[in-house]
Amino acid sequence: MSLRALIFDVDGTLAETEDLHRRSFNAAFAELDLPWQWDREVNRGxxxxxxxxxxxxxxxERxxxxERVSEARLRAVQPVKRRIYGEMLAGGALELRPGVRALLEAAPIAGLRCAVVTAASSASFEALAQGCLWAPAEEIFEVVITGDDVTCKKPDPQGYLLALERLGLTTEEVLVFEDSPVGHAAACAAEMRVVVTPSEEGPxxxxxxxxxxxxxxxxxxxPAFGFTP
Structure with missing residues (x-):
């Protein structure tokens, strides 16, 4: 069966966001007087x-x-972290990883549809889209599945299966791009073929x-994954 769609993870795959997320969390912790600091080694874990x-x-939990805080205090970190992350992206802190834009532009010309499956919130994805993409996300991706659309995040395959349902395709007709073991596990659990471009911030x-x-x-x-437009 021929390839009909490409499905992309976001953090670490479209752009090397993981260290920016770490820095955003640390800034939010400081702003809220929470005495935590995540270094790169902690973040990898x-x-x-x-x-x-x-x-x-x-x-x-560890x-x-x-030294633990309430669930309410943890939840209070989220909007602050998202604001800081968005401000960093808006300031030009990141670019797409090499080859990503060219592939996303070449795919529809070759008749391939594009989708996103990310564990990040819709707000985080939109911040990245506005900071890194050259056009509105809805003009590039036919389907966008974020962590807000599922009840179980990666490594659960729910997000990938939902994307497949909305695309109206079979597992044999899509190719997934991931960067991390947890995302790779999710795509494999959905029985999809995966291409991995490991993040510099990953294990x-x-x-x-x-x-x-x-x-x-x-x-x-x-050509290694069969795309020769």
Whole structure:
């Protein structure tokens, strides 16, 4: 069966957002007088968990009881972090990863539809779209699934299965682009073919099984996943 759509993860795949998320969280912690600081090593460990609120819960579960805070205080971090993240993106803090724009522009010319499946909130995705994309997201992606659209985030396959349903396609007709073990696991659980371009901020010893692993989505690598427009 022929390829009919490309589905992209966002954080780490479209752009190297993970360290910007880390810096945004640290700035939000400081603004709210929460005595936490995530360095890059801590953040790499947290990338095994999808979603900002979920990462904070995971982080504090490993702290002494006296250093933990209420659920309400964790939730209060979210809007502050999102504001700071959006401000950083609006200031030009990030660009798309190499090859991403060229692939997204070439795909529809070749008759391929494009979609997004991310564990990030719709607000976070929109901030990245406004800061990094050259056109409104709805003009580039036919389907956008965010963490707000599902009840279970990656590594659960729900987001990918929902995207497939909205595209009206089968697993054999799509190709997923991911960067992390948790996202890769989600796509594999949905029985989709995956191309991995590992994030610089991710674990260096990640196992992606038999999936194709590439350094980037630059044009020279497209034939490796069968795209030769």
């Amino acid at each position: 947290l990338l095994a968990v999808s979603g900002g609120l979920e990462r904070m819960r995971f982080f504090q 702290l002494p009881e006296t 260096g010893d990640a196992d992606f099984g038999d999936s194709l692993v590439l350094p980037s989505l630059e044009r020279a690598h497209w």
